[in-house]
Amino acid sequence: MRVLILTGAGISADSGLGTFRDAGGLWTRYPLEEVATPEGWRRDPAKVMEFYNARRAQAAAAVPNPAHEALARLEAALDGGVTIVTQNVDSLHEAAGARNVIHMHGRLDGALCAVCEHRWPAPVRMAPADPCPACGAPATRPDVVWFGEMPYRMEAILAALSQADLFVSIGTSGEVYPAAGFVEEAAAQGIRTLELNLEASRGSALFDEARQGPASTLVPVWVAEMLGD
Numbered sequence: 386m387r388v389l390i391l392t393g394a395g396i397s398a399d400s401g402l403g404t405f406r407d408a409g410g411l412w413t414r415y416p417l418e419e420v421a422t423p424e425g426w427r428r429d430p431a432k433v434m435e436f437y438n439a440r441r442a443q444a445a446a447a448v449p450n451p452a453h454e455a456l457a458r459l460e461a462a463l464d465g466g467v468t469i470v471t472q473n474v475d476s477l478h479e480a481a482g483a484r485n486v487i488h489m490h491g492r493l494d495g496a497l498c499a500v501c502e503h504r505w506p507a508p509v510r511m512a513p514a515d516p517c518p519a520c521g522a523p524a525t526r527p528d529v530v531w532f533g534e535m536p537y538r539m540e541a542i543l544a545a546l547s548q549a550d551l552f553v554s555i556g557t558s559g560e561v562y563p564a565a566g567f568v569e570e571a572a573a574q575g576i577r578t579l580e581l582n583l584e585a586s587r588g589s590a591l592f593d594e595a596r597q598g599p600a601s602t603l604v605p606v607w608v609a610e611m612l613g614d
Contacts, residue, residue: 386463386466386550386551387466387467387468387548387549387550387551388459388463388466388467388468388549388550388551388552388553388611389467389468389470389545389546389549389551389552389553389567389571390456390467390468390469390470390552390553390554390555391470391471391472391552391553391554391555391557391564391567392456392469392470392471392472392473392478392555392556392557393471393472393473393554393555393556393557393558393564394472394473394556394557395555395556395557395582395583395600396450396452396453396471396473396477396555396556396600396604397447397450397453397473397475397477397556398556398583398599398600399450399451399452399599399600399601400447400448400449400450400453400475400477401443401446401447402443402444402447402473402475402477415436417532418532419432419433420432420433420436420437421531421532422531422532422533423531423533423534424533425531426526426531430513430526431512431513433526433527434511434512434513434526434527437493437511437527437529438509438510438511440474440493441493441494441507441509441527442509444474444475444476444477444493444494445494445509447475447477448477448480449477449478449480449481450477450600450601451601451602451604451605452555452556452600452601452603452604452605453477453478453480453481453483454481454482454605455604455605455607455608455609456469456478456481456483456604456608457478457481457482457483458482458608458612459608459611459612460482460483460484460485461482462612465485467485468485468487468545468549469483469485469486469487470486470487470489470542470545470564471486471487471488471489471490472489472490472557472561472564473488473490474488474490474491474492474493474529475492475493476492476493476494487537487538487541487542487545488537489530489536489537489538489539489542489564490529490530490536490537491527491528491529491530491537492528492529493507493527493529494506494507495507495527495528495529496508496511496515496525496526496527496528497525497526497527497528498517498519498520498522498524498525498526499522499524499525499526500517500520500522500524501517501519501520501522503517503518503519503520504528505518505519507527507528511525511527512525513525513526536563536564539563543570546567546570546571546574546576547574549571549576550576550577551576551577551578551579552567552568552571552576552577552578552579553578553579553580553581553607554567554568554578554579554580554581554582554586554592555580555581555582555600555603555604556581556582556583556600557582557586558586558587559580559586559587559588559589560586560587565587565588568580568588568591568592569588569591572591577593578591578592578593578594579592579593579594579595579596579607580592580594580595580596581595581596581598581600581603581604581607582595582596582597582600583597583598583599583600584597585597
């Protein structure tokens with residue numbers, strides 16, 4: 386059994402990391418076009434960096450919830466049969482013990498040189514003028530994928546999807562492409578599909594099965610079913 390699991394912001398919500406749509410959450414205080422686009426970065430890099438410094442501190446204080454822990458347990462039990470593709474930029478899957486994780490939108494704990502594309506671990510606070518350790522250019526940015534940029538490792542993701550027996554989408558709205566199109570790709574290849582989400586997503590009807598509820602409740606139940614517990 387090979388399983389490809391896509392996770393979105395909903396899986397980290399019970400760890401205290403808000404989704405884009407949470408009332409009063411971090412995202413609501415910053416318009417997306419100002420802090421999560423290349424254009425916003427060019428207009429005001431200091432503002433963008435301050436936003437990601439705040440997100441990095443928030444993520445560093447978070448701990449995995451039962452959904453992350455259940456997926457790590459499934460990965461260990463299936464011994465190489467699970468690939469987790471996450472749209473999240475936190476590291477909670479890894480903190481729970483998962484190892485085969487692809488961060489298609491990058492990670493908050495990474496820094497990227499906008500000149501030479503060198504990557505290194507991000508300090509707690511960064512500034513746009515911080516020098517790159519490799520080339521020395523004062524061109525540091527968060528190693529995250531902004532709206533309008535190409536997600537990371539798409540070839541590896543699509544290859545893993547093509548080899549899967551089951552595609553599971555957890556805690557994602559199904560509105561951001563290319564991830565929103567994975568269910569259609571899976572269906573076209575005859576791969577069974579399952580959605581676990583707080584509420585029906587825009588693409589729920591495309592899944593073979595859809596269950597609604599908090600990820601921290603749904604995911605452990607599903608994993609127990611998978612493992613015959």
